[in-house]
Amino acid sequence: MKKRVLVLFMLVVMIFCMVTGCSGSKQDSKMSSTTDKTNDNVNKKSDEKITLTLWHIENDTIRLGVVERCIARFEAANPNVKVEHVPMENDPYKTKINTVMASGGEPDIFVSWGGGWLxxxxxxxxxxxxxxxxxxxxxxxxxxxxxxxxxDDKYWAVPFRAGAAPVYYNTKIYEDLGLEIPKTLEELEANCEILKENGYIPFALGNASQWPGALTFIWLSLDQEALKHS
Incomplete structure (x- = not known):
């Protein structure tokens, strides 16, 4: 049977941090024997040494440092678990993860993209x-x-991180048309209408590698509530 692997380090943290507390009651006392046996089994399992392999693309100094601090906190809270992480560049990562998925040797945890890729x-x-x-x-x-x-009506991953994308604008065109820097989505849309009326293309996107266009489409699919808080 093919090995099934987890997607994203956040999920592992979530699973190990799911702890439920119960207050005492008569019903609790009736179930104490079964609970004790269950706890014994859980404790034995929690004492087992586990090594998890994480592949990711957070390879620059800042983001890699964040990943390493998250791993350190996770390992401190779960001393029986060791996380071995392997940072890679974006394109080599895509090639390698596709290769191991086809031939074997998959990591326990890996980052992915949504849609057809996943x-x-x-x-x-x-x-x-x-x-x-x-x-x-x-x-x-x-x-x-x-x-x-x-x-297929099921969830297979969770968002790993959030990012911000800057939008650059031509100050001369804005000055020539008397436009102000928009502070809301409505103001931006109004500026775009004025730009079109004056023969300008409001937005340009370099999409030679194709993923920027797909990512922009995802952003545009966000609901209005998300845009208000972005």
Whole structure:
């Protein structure tokens, strides 16, 4: 049977941090024997040494430092777990993850992109279904963000990080047309109409590598509530 692997380090943190506390009651005392046995089994399992391999593309100094600090905190909270992470450049990572998914030697945890890129691994049975687990933390994510990882009515991943993208504008054109820097989406749309009326293309996007266009489409699919807080 093909090895099923987790997607994203955040999920591992979530799974190991799911702890439930109960207050005492008569019903609790009736179940104490079963609970004790269960706890013994859980404790034995928690004492087992586990090594998890994480592949990711956070390779610059700042983001790599964030990943390493997250791993250190996770290992401190879970002393029986060791996380071995392997940072890679974006394009080599894509090549390598596709290769190991086809031939074997997959990492336990890996970063992915939504849509068809992830679906191919799901269809091959390489990804763990986290539908039940993700419902415990779904309220901290925008629905539009989680929907990127929903395939066949199940969730297979969680958002790993958020980023910001700058928008550059031509100051001379803005000055010539008497436009002010927009502070809301409505003001930006109004400026675009004026730019079009004066023969300008409001937005230009370099899309030779294709992913910028796809990413922009994802941003545009965000609901208005997400845009208000961005």
């Amino acid at each position: 679906k191919s691994f799901v269809d091959e049975g390489k990804v763990l279904d986290i539908d039940k687990d993700i419902k415990e933390i779904s309220d901290i994510y925008y629905d539009s963000a989680l929907s990127l990882f929903e395939i």
